[in-house]
Amino acid sequence: MLGDFSCRVVLNLIGYVWPAYSCYKALSQKQSDAVQQWCIYWLMLALFTVSERMLLDVLVFWVPMYYEAKVLFVLYLWHPKTQGAVYLFNGIVQPFLAQNEAAIDQALEEVKTTVVDHASSYFHKLILFVQTNASLAASQLQHLQTKAQFNAQRIQQSANSGKSA
Structure with a gap:
């Protein structure tokens, strides 16, 4: 178990610093596919952060390894092999937003x-x-x-x- 503080440090590095720099690289190298993927990532991270702060942190913060699970989820969102943000966006968020x-x-x-x-x-x-x-x-x-x-x-x-x- 990493603990709350360690998880926050890791989460900031892999959830914000690395994706922000990767987004910068995609923009500066004019990689439109990568820019679109990073836009989807930031959208999904924003939705996760809002739901986490309004609901998850209040209700399930006591679950063992909750903070480590948050780190893994954020890693899942942007990792090139899983592309979780794209998967969740295309499967859930985009259809919901388009309909409403x-x-x-x-x-x-x-x-x-x-x-x-x-x-x-x-x-x-x-x-x-x-x-x-x-x-x-x-x-x-x-x-x-x-x-x-x-x-x-x-x-x-x-x-x-x-x-x-």
Whole structure:
């Protein structure tokens, strides 16, 4: 058993560093087949990472050798002999996405609209808050400055009247 930390190191190396460099090589050498395979890999890795963090890590983290299994699965996804990402994409993900593409696009557009509306609303509220409180702060500072000047004049007058006596 490698342990959680060792598995994370290995997973980062074989799941991200090596594939990223291999993707770079495919892009720089204009290997369109390899680029397509690496795009499929990154898509499958993203789906795995999301499902892992939302479901698997919460439910099955206690299973013996869980972290080692994650390493092996990521290796399975990109290894040239298994091409697991391509296999899973062609067999499961691509048919599902193709069948549900219109509904997914509509849902994403609705989420995007909702997020933009909320962000815009909160931004306007923030601007109003800053304007209101900046004006209030400026008037408070002006009041404090006037009060400080008045107190300074009283101290000066008191000091001057003490000298004349």
